[in-house]
Amino acid sequence: MTTFYDERDLEEDLSRANCPDEDLQFEYLFEYEPPCSDFSGGDQDDPGLATHKVLSPESEQVFPLDEHYRIKSCNSPYSNLNPEVLSGYENQEARNYLDNTRPPGLALSPRIEITPSREHYSHGRDSLPNQHLNLSPRPTLTVPGHESLAYREPQCLSPASSNSSTSWHSESYSPWASPCVSPSSGPNPADLCPRMQNIHTGSPRTSPGTSPHTSLGEDGGLGARSPSPRPRSTSPQGKRTYEMYRNPGLIPGQRSRSPSPHSGQENPNMGAHFTHAGLVEGVNGFGSSQPGMVPTKIVKTSNQLYALIPENHGDGNYCDQDIKTKPAAEPFYVIPSIWPKPLVPNLCSLPLATAPPLEWPLPSRTDQYELHIEVQPKPHHRAHYETEGSRGAVKAPTGGHPVVQLHGYRGKDPVGLQIFIGTADDRILKPHAFYQVHRITGKTVTTNSYERIINGTKVLEIPLEPKNNMKAIIDCAGILKLRNADIELRKGETDVGRKNTRVRLVFRVHIFQPGGQDVCLQVASHPIECSQRSAHELPMVEKQDMDSCSVLGGQQMILTGQNFSSDSKVIFLEKSHNGQQLWEMEATVDKDKSQPSMLFVEVPSYHDTSICQPVKVNFYVINGKRKRTPAIKTEPLDDYEAQNMGFGIPQILGLSPHSYYHNPRGILHPDNGLMSGMASCQRFSPNLPNQDARFQQQSPAIVYSRGGKSLSSSPGTWHASGVMPDPHRSVLVHTGSPAQSVGPISSGQHPSIIQFSPTNHQLLRAGDAETLPPPQPDNQQILFCDDYPPQAGSHSPGHPQAQAAVTHQQPCPTVIQQQQQQQQPFGQKEPQKVRVSPGTQPMEVTEDEQRRVTVKEENLDQAYLDDVNEIIRKDLTGVQARVHINRKIIGADGDSFEQFPPAPRHQQMYSWEA
DNA sequence: CAGCTGGAAATAGGC
DNA sequence: TTGCCTATTTCCAGC
DSSP states (O other), rough: OOOOEEEEOOHHHHHHHGGGGGOOOOOOOEEEOOOOOEEEEEEOOOTTTOEEEEOOOOOOOOEEHHHHHHHHHHSSSSTOOOOSOOOTHHHHHHHHHHHHTTTTTTTOBBBBBBBOOOGGGGGOOOOOOGGGGOOOOOOOOBBBBTTTTSSOOHHHHHOSSSTTTTTHHHHHHHHSSSSOOTTTTSSSSHHHHHHHHHHHHTTTOSTTTTTTTOOHHHHHHHHHHSSSSSSOOOOOOOOOOOHHOOOOGGTTTOOOOOOSSSSSSHHHHTTTTTTTTTTHHHTTTOOOTTTOOOOSSSEEEOOOEEEEEEEOOOOOOSSOOOTTTTTTSSSSEEEESSOOOOOOOOOOOOOOOGOOOOSSSOOOOOOSSSSEEOOOSBBBBOOTTTTOOOOOOOOOTTTTEEEEEEESOSSSSSSEEEEEEESSSSOOOOOOOSEEEEEEOOOOOOOOEEEEEEEEEEEEEEEEOOOGTEEOOOSEEEEEOHHHHHHHHHTTTOOTTTTEEEEEEEEEEEEEEESSSSEEEEEEEEEEEEOTTTHHOOOOOESSSSSSETTTTOOOEEEEEOOOOOOOOOEEEEEOOSEEEEEEEEEEOOTTBBBTTEEEEEOOOOOOOOOOOOOEEEEEEEEEEOOOOOOOOOOOOOOOHHHHHHHHHHHHSSSEEEEEGGGGGGGGTTTHHHHHHOTTTTTOOOTTSSTTHHHHTTOOOEEEESSHHHHHHHHTTTOOOSSOOOOTTEEEEEOOTTSOOOOOOSSSSSOOOOOOOOOHHHHOOOOOOEEEHHHHHHHHOOEESSSSSTTTOBBBBTTHHHHHTOOOOOOSSSSOOOOOOOOSSOOOOOOOOOOOOOSOOOOOOHHHHHOOOOOOOOHHHHHHHHHHHHHHHHHTTTOOOOOBOOOOOOOOOOOTTTTTTOOOOSSSSSEEOO
């Protein structure tokens, strides 16, 4: 079981569009193996030699991986990528790609592979159908009437965050300023924070935190806010609804396939910048190809000096916009010519002008360094509104706080660690529009931090000091929730806040190197659910003890997680490439054994036991009843869409689902220069509108020359470091030795739990933080593949044990024995009732049917991507596409299955007794 | 008393 | 259009 699949695929997303409640689903993967013998991701007893395991229902055979594949793999876009360099989702991307590049020579094991999806925390934004549409950078953020504002107005507008951290108005541009200092008394916001000009002009606050209800509407006339009880914001043009978001076709007049705020369609200025000039430009939307661009305007403030550079010509990446001086179409970016005074002397931090944009994907490690989250945050953190007091810093599962450490750093100077709130969806990581990091101060906070606003995103910076072993306890970062209406009202903002409540803590370091090239590393935490409700209602799977089994099912799978209930149901489903649900089956949950943190599930039989290829399915956990889920939903083909897509629907249908969520939008546009700058090893057709976002997810280490000039001047300025993740390997996660594993699963029966997806991996880490003795950094980082042996040099520089832990994979037991339980089952054993499951026949889509199917607008881009991917894939390896099976977890308000396919006769479905 | 928490009412939007 | 349901946002009380 060493292959990996991208559960964040097209069909899943399409299906999601048909199933609103699936926004709260956390999906996981499972793979069915056919009865016939074939490869199965094998044991990897030899850490240095990946194997494939021939698996039949009764026997297994292991043999080495074909060398041919390795060679082939070298041609992949990840040829220079070391999977271990990438963290979290990025690794999954590599795995996905690799998985799909399996050469034909290696037959795929028809097996079931259970893999926790990155959708594990899929929720809200990430699960929205057009989530991939928001991959474009967010160089500017606008508000109605103030289109030139380069910030998220609520953040700038609302100082109502906790006084402990106060609003980030003043702090943002004056890190060392008192959090409560009046804008009028401190640095002049008019100078330091142009966006503040609008807000504060005529209404300077004496204390940003004194009036939770002080609003933009009051101050800046944006009209989005009013004294409490505040009326819901209304948009002159009509507020987007969640449904509209899910289905852009519902939006009158919205035809753009790129509703991203900064897509070319919506912002020609931005779009024009996506040229081959360089990655920076592409990402930032700054079209400058002018080396040595000189700031056109210098603004002297009380504490800092900013260079104002026209967006279209500057090479600056971060900044505030000068609202007053520039029209909307020509926003300015403010680049501090003088680095703000750090809290720590000699703090090694990169000048904003040279730092990569927050939207940029960065690796978590290079050969030399690794930025690692030693302790992950809790999966839930109730964010506070501006009208509320702070809800404190994000905590760790153990009760402490997240810990981040930079490995491999030998310098003597502290390094600035940046923290911001990023998206938790499957698209490229970027600052979250609806959440901001919130600086926490107080006697309980041990970590100094200061704030700044980088291109509209609040960023905390704390020092990583050698004396602390370059480790920082993140006890100063809370999460502020911005009102959806305010954000959605921004011009160009296409994301909706509804059900978009998952975030990640993103950590970044910029390591100054003597050679003149600095290294930027970034690592994102596990997803954090920020809503109040979900903390108690959403079931989450943190661990699954098996990821594949025979198509015959019947094996017991133990899910470890949270918020399971007696009503918890585990649903297996399969979708077609176009998102149509092909099969759905509720697994039998052993109510007697199950606990709030553990579910014992009997894997249902796959509907087609005669498959000869492994099939991936989804499964998810749902608490409570579930509404009817349409098995197939078709829509009339939108001519406009079809025309603009440039290919027929049938083409879409055959596309690989992989990387659907990774539409890089503008970033990977052939004109944006990303590929040339970051993934030169891979060539794409310039005619294709998009490229596979995996290549940005798999971004190489960013090495750049100090000094803003070069950043946008040429593609070569930003170049991949020589240390790129190994592309040859699918990767999986070894969750630790038996002694380190959690719970019964870690007992002798399952000494080595292998988790296959980043999602699962992430969750595991959250749990491991409590149970695994530190340091266990590589439990998370040990990513290797079934198809390829770990390579020297790919290990974590700071964790030599990484390699050693690679191959303790064990075959999944066909039957998992009941483990000793510390908790009581939900209830006493009761006669299970047979669930009525209509709709026995798996959905089969004929070609004609497929032609009638309309892929939602937001999915077309990915279709393009997949198309490209498929071309590349075939070109590189000729690997045949796979069928994926994902799994999900649904929220408590999930739908019921009125069209639930009946289980095979030999495998009746059971449900919890009410 | 400030900050933090948990809970829940009020509100808005979706169906 | 209405009612129900869910998600969001605001408010309150306790620690």
